[in-house]
Amino acid sequence: DAMVIQNPRYQVTQFGKPVTLSCSQTLNHNVMYWYQQKSSQAPKLLFHYYDKDFNNEADTPDNFQSRRPNTSFCFLDIRSPGLGDAAMYLCATFLDGSSYNEQFFGPGTRLTVL
Amino acid sequence: AQKVTQAQTEISVVEKEDVTLDCVYETRDTTYYLFWYKQPPSGELVFLIRRNSFDEQNEISGRYSWNFQKSTSSFNFTITASQVVDSAVYFCALSEAGNYGGATNKLIFGTGTLLAVQP
Numbered sequence: 537d538a539m540v541i542q543n544p545r546y547q548v549t550q551f552g553k554p555v556t557l558s559c560s561q562t563l564n565h566n567v568m569y570w571y572q573q574k575s576s577q578a579p580k581l582l583f584h585y586y587d588k589d590f591n592n593e594a595d596t597p598d599n600f601q602s603r604r605p606n607t608s609f610c611f612l613d614i615r616s617p618g619l620g621d622a623a624m625y626l627c628a629t630f631l632d633g634s635s636y637n638e639q640f641f642g643p644g645t646r647l648t649v650l
Numbered sequence: 651a652q653k654v655t656q657a658q659t660e661i662s663v664v665e666k667e668d669v670t671l672d673c674v675y676e677t678r679d680t681t682y683y684l685f686w687y688k689q690p691p692s693g694e695l696v697f698l699i700r701r702n703s704f705d706e707q708n709e710i711s712g713r714y715s716w717n718f719q720k721s722t723s724s725f726n727f728t729i730t731a732s733q734v735v736d737s738a739v740y741f742c743a744l745s746e747a748g749n750y751g752g753a754t755n756k757l758i759f760g761t762g763t764l765l766a767v768q769p
Binding site for chain 1: 685687692693694695697700741745755756757759760761762
């Protein structure tokens with residue numbers, strides 16, 4: 537029944553060591569989002585894909601990249617994680633033109649940077 | 651610019667008390683959507699409700715109810731007879747009009763309200 541899946545649920549990496557977070561969906565939604573949520577803060581949008589078109593938020597650091605090889609999968613790459621990148625990373629999907637206008641969230645990946 | 655304000659940072663109640671979480675929003679759009687999400691300690695965002703800007707009817711779902719008032723730009727959430735399992739962070743969020751059509755449809759979240767229900 538899982539619709540938006542994120543792997544791993546917990547990720548530990550070292551300062552400066554590249555890390556990739558994964559998101560997959562079984563909903564066939566054409567829009568996918570990555571949010572960053574730091575401790576005790578609201579989720580903040582990093583970027584999103586509309587089909588294959590990548591849309592970066594203006595204040596998203598260059599350290600964050602994303603790939604979407606197909607409709608089902610989307611990856612978040614952090615090229616050189618810093619201590620400030622420790623956060624929960626949430627993936628969400630949306631179907632353009634749907635009547636319910638709801639984003640479906642995955643369970644999140646909690647990233648720790650040592 | 652769009653903005654969501656949740657003035658209550660933390661609320662603590664005793665089980666069975668009623669509690670209202672406040673949400674005030676700002677937008678220049680005439681068509682928009684409002685949401686409430688629950689985030690338990692596990693971290694997953696749980697969708698609770700969506701309301702579009704043209705539907706000001708209040709809604710009740712079990713112990714949950716929502717009061718949407720465009721005149722005051724508020725979308726408040728009330729839990730009746732609170733339970734320990736209601737303890738979580740609750741986020742109010744705003745998004746632009748439904749169909750993507752070039753709009754980002756991104757969610758603008760409030761800062762959240764931490765609700766602690768004591769037994």
